[in-house]
Amino acid sequence: MVKIIDYRTRTNSQGKSFNVLLLQGEISFVESKETGAIYATAMNTSIPSTFHEQTCKSLIGKEIPG
Numbered sequence: 001m002v003k004i005i006d007y008r009t010r011t012n013s014q015g016k017s018f019n020v021l022l023l024q025g026e027i028s029f030v031e032s033k034e035t036g037a038i039y040a041t042a043m044n045t046s047i048p049s050t051f052h053e054q055t056c057k058s059l060i061g062k063e064i065p066g
Contacts, residue, residue, distance in 0.1 A: 001026065002066040007056035008046065019056050020046040023066070 006022040025043040032039065049056065 001063045004059045004062050004064070005044075006060060007049075007051075007053075009053070018048060019051055019053060020048050021051075021056065021059065022046050025066075 002023045002025050004021050005024045007019050008022065009017055009019055011017050023045050027040055027042050029038055030041050031037070051059070
């Protein structure tokens with residue numbers, strides 16, 4: 001599962017604004033190659049959307065398969 005953690009408004013090369021959703025995956029534990037210490041991490045990404053700002057705000061916290 002991935003969780004929608006936020007959104008951002010960006011501008012394309014033609015100057016038009018659009019919203020992207022910021023997604024975060026499940027937590028995983030990784031061992032540092034240099035120190036051997038264990039730390040928690042999660043993968044993050046953003047995807048473009050056609051949603052208005054109000055819809056993006058309402059989606060924060062939702063979990064979706066992925």
